[in-house]
Amino acid sequence: QVHLVESGGGLVQPGGSLRLSCAASGIVFGIITMDWYRQAPGKQREAVATITPGFRTYYPDSVKGRFTISRDNAKNTVYLEMSSLRPEDTAVYYCSTERRPLRYWGQGTQVTVSS
Numbered sequence: 219q220v221h222l223v224e225s226g227g228g229l230v231q232p233g234g235s236l237r238l239s240c241a242a243s244g245i246v247f248g249i250i251t252m253d254w255y256r257q258a259p260g261k262q263r264e265a266v267a268t269i270t271p272g273f274r275t276y277y278p279d280s281v282k283g284r285f286t287i288s289r290d291n292a293k294n295t296v297y298l299e300m301s302s303l304r305p306e307d308t309a310v311y312y313c314s315t316e317r318r319p320l321r322y323w324g325q326g327t328q329v330t331v332s333s
Contacts, residue, residue, distance in 0.1 A: 220244040220322040222313050227327030230303055234331070238298040240313030240324055247294040251316070254287060254298045256309035256329075263312070267298055281307075303331045 226238040238254070251270050257263040267287035268276040275287050286299040296313055310326040 220315070220317065222315070222322060222324035224311065224313050224324040224327040227311060227329045229330045229332065231333050232304060232331055234303050235299070235301040236303065236329060238300070238311055238313075238327060238329070240296045240298075242294045242296070242313075242315070245315065245317065245322075247289075248291040252287075252289060252296040253314045253316075254285075254296070255312045255314055255323075256307075257312070257326075258306075258309040261309075266311075269296065300329070303329075305331050307331050 221243045222240055224238060224240045226236065228236065230236050249271050251268060253265055254267040255263050255265050266278060266281050267285055269287045269289050277285060284302045289296045308329060308331050310328050312326045313324045315322050
């Protein structure tokens with residue numbers, strides 16, 4: 219059974235940085251693509267970072283240059299380094315992976331950017 223557990227969220231001031239972690243189990247981690255999503259109140263969930271088994275990364279324009287996704291296959295963990303944070307980055311952040319036909323989600327971690 220796939221299990222994803224995020225950690226590292228919290229309150230940060232605008233312009234600050236935060237690193238999220240997601241530990242995965244129940245899956246052969248090194249061969250799967252991992253994603254980070256976020257969902258702000260009243261908005262749809264959106265993808266903010268993707269990393270492939272070959273370490274290729276993808277970001278939407280809204281976070282490009284500010285967010286960095288990485289993975290440590292030895293630890294079955296994916297990270298999201300966030301810098302230059304803005305109030306509009308406030309959301310619940312989820313790690314996720316797809317093993318068709320299902321997509322798996324962690325429980326989420328709250329990130330609040332506020333002064």
